[in-house]
Amino acid sequence: MGEKNKIDVTIDGKSNTLVGVESVEYMQRVASYIDKKYSDIRKMDFAKGMSTQNISIIASVNVTDDYFKAILKNREYESKTSQLMQENRILKDKIEKLSIDLLKIRKNVR
Template sequence: MNTITVKINGLEYNLKGEECQEYLQKVATYVDNKMQDLMDNNEKLSVSAAAVLTALNSVDEMFKIEGIYKELLQKTKDIEKNEELLKDQIQYLKKQITHLERV
């Protein structure tokens, strides 16, 4: 278990996780940058509101990426299925050629 102290919006947090410290820092930096962007664009936004909006925006991004991932996974499966069909057709054509050569 890795433990790292990170700063988000000027406050320190202790993160613990199975991931390496570099990854945990990357996650914290991402959250900090998103919060800062929101707060820079709306000076009246409270820290808690910025945190909630950061969470909502991050989950929105995650859901969109998950959708793209599922589409790519389906396309990969379709390509693999087509590859198998083409292999079967090649085998069939090779047999036809062999048969025609014998005639």
């Protein structure tokens, strides 16, 4: 296991310490992502006067929504990649067959 990194970050105006094997830059990006979720929610009218706990719940739901959408998008990409790979194999087979046919034609012309 890699060396652990430790970083102080601010999320929703509160100081937090993150410890992990990921790079400091990565952990900072994660913290910034979460902080932006809180910030976006706090800017909305419905969040005025809402408890930090309720804002945390909404932020968690929003992050989970982003995560599920990313999973679905990844599945779409995997499916498309699989389809393209299959098409590629078919085209390679056609090229091979045409190459063989061309060689036969060239042999017969001589």
